[in-house]
Amino acid sequence: MQRKNLVSIDDLSKDEIMKILRTAQYFEENPNQKILDGKIVATLFFEPSTRTRLSFETAVQRLGGRIIGFSDPAATSTSKGESLKDTIKMVSNYADLIVMRHYLEGAAQYATEVTDIPIVNAGDGANQHPSQTLLDLYSIYKTQGTLENLTITMVGDLKYGRTVHSLLIAMRHFNPTFRFIACQELQMPEVYKKFCEKEGISYTEHTDFNQAVIDTSDIIYMTRVQRERFTDIMEYEKVKDLYRLRNCMLDSARSNLKILHPLPRVNEIDRDVDDNPMAYYFQQAGNGLYARQAIICRALGVTLPVE
Numbered sequence: 001m002q003r004k005n006l007v008s009i010d011d012l013s014k015d016e017i018m019k020i021l022r023t024a025q026y027f028e029e030n031p032n033q034k035i036l037d038g039k040i041v042a043t044l045f046f047e048p049s050t051r052t053r054l055s056f057e058t059a060v061q062r063l064g065g066r067i068i069g070f071s072d073p074a075a076t077s078t079s080k081g082e083s084l085k086d087t088i089k090m091v092s093n094y095a096d097l098i099v100m101r102h103y104l105e106g107a108a109q110y111a112t113e114v115t116d117i118p119i120v121n122a123g124d125g126a127n128q129h130p131s132q133t134l135l136d137l138y139s140i141y142k143t144q145g146t147l148e149n150l151t152i153t154m155v156g157d158l159k160y161g162r163t164v165h166s167l168l169i170a171m172r173h174f175n176p177t178f179r180f181i182a183c184q185e186l187q188m189p190e191v192y193k194k195f196c197e198k199e200g201i202s203y204t205e206h207t208d209f210n211q212a213v214i215d216t217s218d219i220i221y222m223t224r225v226q227r228e229r230f231t232d233i234m235e236y237e238k239v240k241d242l243y244r245l246r247n248c249m250l251d252s253a254r255s256n257l258k259i260l261h262p263l264p265r266v267n268e269i270d271r272d273v274d275d276n277p278m279a280y281y282f283q284q285a286g287n288g289l290y291a292r293q294a295i296i297c298r299a300l301g302v303t304l305p306v307e
């Protein structure tokens with residue numbers, strides 16, 4: 001197996017996605033193995049993270065590898081003016097794989113152009129978050145028993161939400177029906193709606209998060225309105241709390257419905273939803289460990305007993 005980048009979810013065919021999900025399942029059953037002995041993974045986080053960085057780092061450690069990196073670029077020579085190119089070239093001298101989050105769209109792609117070691121995109125601006133998508137797909141598959149023919153309702157910040165963008169693209173293989181729930185300011189960008197039209201994916205748009213939509217969904221994918229992407233804070237204040245899922249809204253939902261959220265949550269899911277069996281966002285984040293173990297092994301070309 002060759003070493004492979006993961007920059008965009010487009011990098012993966014349907015077969016490759018399914019193989020990563022089978023590998024994630026393998027790691028869920030066998031999480032502790034010394035298969036990365038002697039490997040060093042660098043985690044370069046130019047933006048804040050809790051789940052992505054810590055689950056990647058846990059994944060490496062559970063597989064016997066070692067970690068270098070940073071979670072605060074202010075503590076690196078970036079703060080002295082060192083360019084992204086120079087930073088990537090330097091870290092490539094020390095590590096076998098770079099996992100990188102950056103605030104600029106296209107930063108991970110750029111990194112692949114200045115180094116020969118594999119790059120895994122841990123989120124680039126409002127563009128993509130492919131490792132999140134793989135754990136989302138794993139979570140959907142685990143809870144629904146299939147990825148095919150599901151009705152997925154995406155709610156909140158569909159403009160800047162890189163997780164919904166990546167998930168939408170990945171689902172093209174599985175004949176989904178989408179509902180996009182967002183205010184005018186945060187609607188799904190045209191480029192993704194055109195993508196749906198080109199791929200023959202059915203979608204509807206709503207500004208109202210109503211009961212009929214909830215009651216006919218298999219997955220509700222809630223998202224946070226991302227304050228850090230707004231240039232005008234007043235615009236953020238205007239839209240930040242428009243959509244809120246309350247426990248009472250789930251009384252007549254389908255029995256298979258699961259609530260997903262990439263997290264962190266702010267106010268968009270009431271705390272009383274957490275105890276509802278339909279709430280799956282904490283388990284979803286837990287699945288990130290296994291999906292990221294699979295992603296790391298793919299990136300490093302590790303052979304595993306998974307067809």
Ligand code: CP
Nearest residue numbers: 049050051052262263
């Ligand atoms: N879902 C996600 O990317 O979470 P973090 O920002 O905490 O990594």
